[in-house]
Amino acid sequence: MPGALQERRWPLDALDFPEFSQAIERSVRDEGLVGYELLRKKAANHGGKLTGTYLRITIGTNLGNSPGIPYVLEIWPSGHQSPIHDHGDSFAVIKVLHGQINAYYFDSLQSPGPNQQGPPATLKKDDVTWISNDSYQVHQLRNESDQLCCTIQCYQYGQDDTQHYEGFRFSEDGKPVSACAKPFLPDSDMAFGEFKKAIKKEWYAYQLERMR
């Protein structure tokens, strides 16, 4: 498994909104709130299963050297997971900002794969891990804990990558990917600034309501 390094920067619960993670947790849990509704919309567009979704909150713009926008805050409610997927042969660095998540690794998306390689790695708050174009490329993240997990990812194509494959190939129900299968084009569920503003507004309205 890729080594988990310890690093202490980029707090999610920064001074301008110290309850951010708590507010996200509430928002993804309760029907009608911003996070839950984004997940529901996403599930409706991707097979209908709510626990098969997570939120991609993008930070900044596409710099033309990664599949989609390179910096992404990912929101993983308890019990949610990604499909088994690759990253268009790009490199990535992943840091856990809140909670914990299990990373499962697979040999290949092609037949006779995907076959799991070893036990999952449990990545905890402040752990940093990575994937490269030829190591740990096919993986699945599962939040098997009972609390929210938030990760930040950064993607970039290798220097000798002249293909710039824009999609993430993914397995449906653990089956091999056929040559004609359409990849997932990494998109944005909401921009970071807009997301933080919406969650903050929702959280302070809730606090105000509790004080009445």
Ligand SMILES: [Fe+2]
């Ligand atoms: Fe991934």
